[in-house]
Amino acid sequence: MELCGPNMSERGRSLCQVKPLPCHSAPLCRLQAGGPHIRNLSHQPWVNHPAPAIASSPTVAVRHRVSGATAPGCSDPECAASGLGEEAALARGVSTGKVLVTGGGGYFGFRLGRELASQGMSVVLLDMNKLPCDTPDGAIFYQSDIRDYSSLYKVCEGVDCIFHTASYGMSGPEQLRKEQVESVNVGGTNNVINVCKERSIPRLVYTSTINVVFAGKPIEEGDEASVLFVPPDEHIDHYSRTKAIAEQMVLSANGCSLKGGGLLRTCILRPCGIYGPEERRHLHRVMVNVERRLFSFRFGDPEARMNWVHVDNLVQAHTLAAEALALQRSCVASGQAYFINDGVSVNLFEWLTPLFLKLGYSRPLINLPVSLVYSAAILVEYLHVVLRPVIGVPLLFTRSEVRSIAVSHTFKIDKARRELGYCPKPYSLVDSVDQYLKSRQPRSRSPLFSVSWTSQLPRHLLVMLLLGLSLLLLMLSCMVSSN
Template identity: 65%
Template sequence: MSIVSVELVGCDSSCPFSSICKQRNIPRLIYTSTVNVVFGGNPIEEGDEETVPYFPLEKQVNHYSRTKAMAEQMILAANGTPLKGGDKLHTCVLRPPGIYGPEEQKHLPRVLKNIQRGLFNFKFGNPKTQMNWVHVGNLVQAHLLAAEALTPEKGYIASGQAYYIHDGEKVIFSEWITPLFEKLGYSKPWICIPVFLVYIAATVTECLHLALKPVFSFTPFLTRNEVWNITVTHTFRIDKARDAASRNQLPCDRGKYGHGVTLRSPSKAVQQFSQFSTFCVKNQQIENADVRDYDALFAICEGADCVFHAAAYGMSGLEQLQKEKIESINVGGTKLIIEVCKQQNIPRLIYTSTVNVVFGGNPIEDGDEETVPYFPLEKHIDHYSKTKSIADQMVLAANGTPVAGGDKLRTCVLRPPGIYGPGEQRHLPRVAVNIQKGLFRFRFGDPSAKMNWVHVQNLVQAHILAAVALTSERNYIASGQAYYINDGKNVNLFEWITPLFEKLGCSPPWIRIPTCFVYVAATTMEYLHLALKPVIEFTPLLTRNEVWNIAVTHTFRIDKARNQLVHLSQKQDKSLHKSLESVHLTACMITG
């Protein structure tokens, strides 16, 4: 059985995709819809698929729900249409409510962020309002079962059908997220305010977002649709899916689907998105933990003989302005990891640092590890670089200290510049989004300014080689050492990303403006962020640190790494173009 999973954006994708199924002779199509196709602010109690109609398109307050309803109807209308090979297309739709669980980033992680910002210090709406949720594992299972129910062996029983999919429990939102408050050490909200005030505030922030979009983008703390989702009861029955199970329509067993899953609770979920992960090489297994949790670190590091400390926060965008969080992770977390290595008798620690520990806006040409000093801590304009520098020095200072078993702790640090490649989301994807917004129509800085980049595969290779270089077989050659790691080429940013402009169908920037203007604009946006932080949160187009990184030459030699770690780079150009493919696709999904 061959199954292809595609994430579609909006109703425009659904029609072409059903056409592709017809042309490619694909007989089954399952669409991930949403309960919002029937819910638009009016109460629904234990609604089912047969009696609850679509919410009128013209009354939907958000374009997402309206387009999802249009796409769902298109998918169901395509059921039974002939395929190129003579068979018929069989379709069904699944309607989940809010989703939670590992890797889910739309719902609880956003709630988590708003709690930390103090924007959930109040309650609003009917305290008895109920809703449903679905764990991502249950939703995935439902998709697989639906695919089976569209086969001749099951009599195509799901053909043309819609199913509500959730954990089988009705919950009160404020009570259901209580574990989030407890996990974060916050008190539950007790201040009650009228719903209409929250709705007005949501409307204003939505309008403000549209008005300010050409300048900068921010995320409203609540939208009008989210206000209704929290304050108005909308629960749904899953009898149809359960009945399908009993009649082998959806062959799921009651133990796995259709009931609340106690192990899949918000308290469990919050652990997933509060992790700023360090990972341990432990019998070729990777285990994650929050670097601020000593007990968790101690547990996962048991039996390990090498720790790669790649945890960090505040590298780019909005994160750069959250000082307390940056310090707790970058400095506090590093301190705990060093202590765990000592207590757990772990002899090797490799820390992923950054070239920003030595660069702060002054030009550096072909700098090396021996002659370029740390940039003075008090002169760093961003807290990320300052805390990374502190952590870098802490790790190197820990080299040679005794561990519990009587051996010594051997440490080294790797200092990469900007990183690109598959899975990297901090640099090129953010540039791609800004290009598509039209915010990269200008150039600034010295036209001859150069910098380095490193492909993620080269950086991974460097970590592995550093681990080997901390062993007795290599005479601990990397012990107490720092290494610059890059692709071995000096490039101008605007020239280097020219393929990205071409890939996105945009003209490269040709308007040149003084760097001082850009720096003033970046400074203004940073202070504006601090002033508006209690109300709205937006990501500055550029921060002051990013202005210097683009406008001022800072290049580094990798001779030391090549000599001691045997770090070689041969595939930069090929890797860059390959990376731009994924950046383009990611950017399309973000802006879609």
């Protein structure tokens, strides 16, 4: 599951031609799981597609400023060479302590920018959508698209660290918009890397996702060394595939030469689902489906567990990651990937119990076969796309979401603790539920489908009809194909 910004607009803007820059004698990163390198990116379909909107993701704060002196114990040749470039930059009077947050108008990106500004940093927030609140003191907001290279280049003047949290297509109907997902997640990331090289920005922290290593098979307490990287072409959803491609791009850019001297240092954070105060993506969608009585069943392994991360813990992780790319920390995070979560694993339905109780409903008691729910997800995805101009078909689960819920996939954070000094604080979903219920708008009375006849049917019956219809259609298609 990922962390992305809230509502996306679909206003089209021309997508700039991406011009990859040379990486002069720079070593490729040490890929954590041995995934294949990117090939033929220039032929990817996102290059000339119309641009949608930006989403968003995480947070951070940088407590240490980069000095011109080489950090004690910085024996890494890449780190030492980069230090010379930073000394030269300081000699030219280039400002430090200025950061850019892509996706700064989304839930996580905005909290990131607000935290950075409170730390005394000079912050640039960039997003396709307007900010949800007033611009924080110490921050500047630009409403623009990361796929517009010229605009991105302009706002990056004087920036010494980019937090690339913008993405699209993490959950719900967005997952089905292939061209938009590719143009933002791959094309936008390519622009961010190129502007780092051109603007001599030495640090790039990229917010990836656990989806890049999860393909529907159980993972118990996986770590960065043991969990295999899933090749992009083996993912069943566009979001996971494009995030996998983007992650490899960012890791491969580690060690590339900067135009003004020095080397680009990059690192990857792989968070799970985000929760916290004012979070609207996951909590709101689940809550609406609970009230519609669509969340009246469960499926998969009843003992399946997963991780979640509180927004403030993710802020801490990004803060530490940015510091660990600097000379003072001997570039320890350079070219590395880290799993980030609260340090505990939970069963989804048990974890959501406070939400059910607050809304006056009992936890799901009906157990359905995973194959049936997965088949229904395939059908509903198809109906959602085909019938979208005529009827609003609700998307309870996508295929990738069914897989995420059905099996355990948990990850250790030992590496982040050891190398970054990450120490997550304990939080509870109950607090977030209470805050959400106090702040949300009055419950909408809109029907489940945008046609009148469905209002005469019980909600749970509609769900069962969809499940049954999906299974029937799949059986018929198998019979036809076998003949």
